[in-house]
Amino acid sequence: MFTLYKTWHPIASPFDPCKPIVEKTFSTPPNLYIGFQPPNLPQFSPQEALRAGTLWKAFYDPYYNPFEKAKGGIPR
Amino acid sequence: MWIYEKKLQYPVRVSTCNPTLAKYLVEQYGGADGELSAALRYLNQRYSIPDKVIGLLTDIGTEEFAHLEMIATMIYKLTKDATPEMMKAAGLGDHYAIHDNALYYENSSGVPWTASYIQAKGDPIADLYEDIAAEEKARATYQWIINLSDDPDLNDGLRFLREREIIHSQRFLEAVEILKDEQGKKKFF
Numbered sequence: 457m458f459t460l461y462k463t464w465h466p467i468a469s470p471f472d473p474c475k476p477i478v479e480k481t482f483s484t485p486p487n488l489y490i491g492f493q494p495p496n497l498p499q500f501s502p503q504e505a506l507r508a509g510t511l512w513k514a515f516y517d518p519y520y521n522p523f524e525k526a527k528g529g530i531p532r
Numbered sequence: 533m534w535i536y537e538k539k540l541q542y543p544v545r546v547s548t549c550n551p552t553l554a555k556y557l558v559e560q561y562g563g564a565d566g567e568l569s570a571a572l573r574y575l576n577q578r579y580s581i582p583d584k585v586i587g588l589l590t591d592i593g594t595e596e597f598a599h600l601e602m603i604a605t606m607i608y609k610l611t612k613d614a615t616p617e618m619m620k621a622a623g624l625g626d627h628y629a630i631h632d633n634a635l636y637y638e639n640s641s642g643v644p645w646t647a648s649y650i651q652a653k654g655d656p657i658a659d660l661y662e663d664i665a666a667e668e669k670a671r672a673t674y675q676w677i678i679n680l681s682d683d684p685d686l687n688d689g690l691r692f693l694r695e696r697e698i699i700h701s702q703r704f705l706e707a708v709e710i711l712k713d714e715q716g717k718k719k720f721f
């Protein structure tokens with residue numbers, strides 16, 4: 457499944473002083489995948505685009521604080 | 533020449549009195565990957581870049597000043613009414629000693645902005661790759677500031693600015709595609 461976030465698992469030692477973070481997440485935004493923008497991509501309406509920060513739906517990738525899951529954050 | 537529109541690119545709202553957030557935000561004001569660096573980097577590089585992509589550097593460099601203005605507005609709102617005590621509690625006591633509540637081009641650790649944050653190599657690919665890296669670094673910085681902030685209105689503005697970094701990175705990638713293109717093989721729109 458295509459996702460705009462990837463995860464990896466840092467090595468955790470039983471002697472780590474802090475509670476290990478077993479899974480780390482990083483952003484891989486859409487600009488990494490599309491290459492030269494193809495013609496006729498779907499657009500937001502002008503009003504939506506002004507809020508979203510882009511006219512192009514394919515490039516829209518809003519970021520939410522992952523520590524606030526309730527507000528739409530991607531859990532870590 | 534520039535034409536100034538007396539409004540922000542995106543409305544800036546700050547809902548909590550939290551000068552500590554200003555300390556973090558100033559990274560995007562006068563930090564290495566901040567908006568000032570971005571604007572000055574692109575507007576300077578455009579003189580020695582192939583003419584096909586000059587317009588792109590002008591457009592994005594200009595937009596970076598609009599972002600700088602949004603960041604300035606956020607910092608201003610967060611600090612304009614802060615007392616010396618509040619500045620001190622926010623880790624901005626040393627800033628206050630020098631600047632009162634004025635804004636200054638420095639990073640979140642108080643290091644003044646320097647031109648060595650930006651480069652102009654004269655080599656179009658080297659310059660555009662620096663620009664792509666700068667956009668991705670600015671995108672990451674916005675993520676970390678959003679993670680540090682619990683102000684939903686402020687984060688809404690930061691989310692918009694982060695999205696613009698994604699678009700800028702995309703356009704610089706396309707600029708590389710244009711410059712590396714073998715004569716006449718690709719169609720443009």
Ligand SMILES: [Fe+2]
Pocket residue numbers: 570596667670696697700
């Ligand atoms: Fe940018």
